[in-house]
Amino acid sequence: MQNIYMTGGAMTAFGRHPGVLAPELAQQAILKAMDDAGVAPGDIQAVYCANVLGGMILGQLIVRDLGFKGIPVYNVENACASGATGVHLARHAMLAGQYDTVLVFGIEQLTTLGGGTIPMQRNDHKTDLYARAGMVLPAVYAMRGTRFLHERDAKPADLAAVAVKNRRHGTLNEFAQQRTETTVEEVLASRMIADPLTLLQCCPSQVDGAAAVVLSTRRPDQARAVKVLSSVVVSGIREEADDDILDAEITARAARQAYEQAGLGPDDVDVVELHDAFTIAELLYYEALGLAPRGDAVALLKSGATRLGGRVPVNPSGGLLAKGHPLGATGVAQMVEVMWHLQGRAGARQVEGAKVGLTQCTGGGIAGVDHAASSVHLLGV
Structure with a gap:
C-alpha cells in the first residue's frame, strides 16, 4: 500500500x-x-x-x-x-x-x-427520540458515569482523577485553553452539570481554534517522517433494547479495524490522544482501545500508566478537558499533537521515545446508537 x-x-x-x-x-x-x-x-x-x-x-x-x-x-x-x-x-x-x-x-x-450546551440534533426534532426529549451530551455521559460507578464499584473521585491528570498535562501545553492544575477535591466541588459530572469534568464549551496538516505520498526529507499507518471511520449500529452503555462499541470496532490495518496492537502504542469530552469517556475508551481489559480502566489510571512518564501517556496535550474542544478542529489537532511527539517536538510534555501514536475521536449522538461516528488513526515513524 x-x-x-x-x-x-x-x-x-x-x-x-x-x-x-x-x-x-x-x-x-x-x-x-x-x-x-x-x-x-x-x-x-x-x-x-x-x-x-x-x-x-x-x-x-x-x-x-x-x-x-x-x-x-x-x-x-x-x-x-x-x-x-x-x-x-x-x-x-x-x-x-x-x-x-x-x-x-x-x-x-x-x-x-x-x-450553553450544543444540541445533539439540530434538524431532526420530529423523528429522533433524543432530540425530541431535549437530550444533551452531558446528560448522556452522566448516565454512563452513573452506570460506571454502580457496575465497577468506582467512586466519584475516580472520575475526577481523569480531570486532575489532564489539567496537569495542560499546564505544559501553550496551545491549551485551561493551563492551571486542579485537585480531586476542587473537581468534585465544582458546579454540578449532570450528576455525577461536575463542571471541571466537562470540556470547555466556549472555545475557538483551528488546526491543519499537510499529507503527501512523497517521503519528506525528515529524520523522523511520520506515516499514517491506518485510518478508520465507522458509523454506529442500531442497538437492541438491552445494549450496554459502558461498551463503547463503535470505538472498540474502529480500534480493532485500525490495529488490523496497521498490523499492530494496543501494546505497540506509545502515546494516545483520545476524545475526553467528559471524564467518564476517557475511562471507557481505555477499555475500548484495548489499553486496559474490561473492568480495569480505573486500575490503569491509578497505576500512573496514562500519565506523562507512564507506560502509555494518554492526552499529554491536556485533552479536550484542558485544551478545549473546537469541534471541527479537534481531530486534526490530535494528529498534530501526536506528530510532534513522534518527531520529538512536543517540548515540556514530550513522550520520550514515542514511535507509534493513536488518535481517537467520536462524533454525534443519535437515539439508538452508541455514537453517530467514530474514528481511529495510528501514526508511526
Missing part, C-alpha cells in the same frame, strides 16, 4: 479569540502547517475543510485569498469526528492515486454561539 506521510502540521491556541473571524483563525493554522511542510499553495492539489457549525462553503471562503488556483475544496461535517474524517477522506483519495499532496484543516468558533 502507498505510504501517506504527515509532512507538516500546526494549530492555533485553543481559547477565546475576540475580534478574530473564523477565516483568519483557520488561515493562521494553514499557513504555519504549509511552512512546516515546506510547501507553497501551488504544491497543494486538494483541500479538505472540517467544520460543524460554520455554515456553507466555509472551506472556499477560507482559502479564497491564499493563492490556491481553483483546486477542489471539500467541506466535511461529521460532528466531533469531522477533522479526523477529513484526514480519512484525503487519505482515500491519495491511495486511489488522485492526489499526491493535500491540505486538511479543521476550524470551529464556538464563542459566537452564545454559550
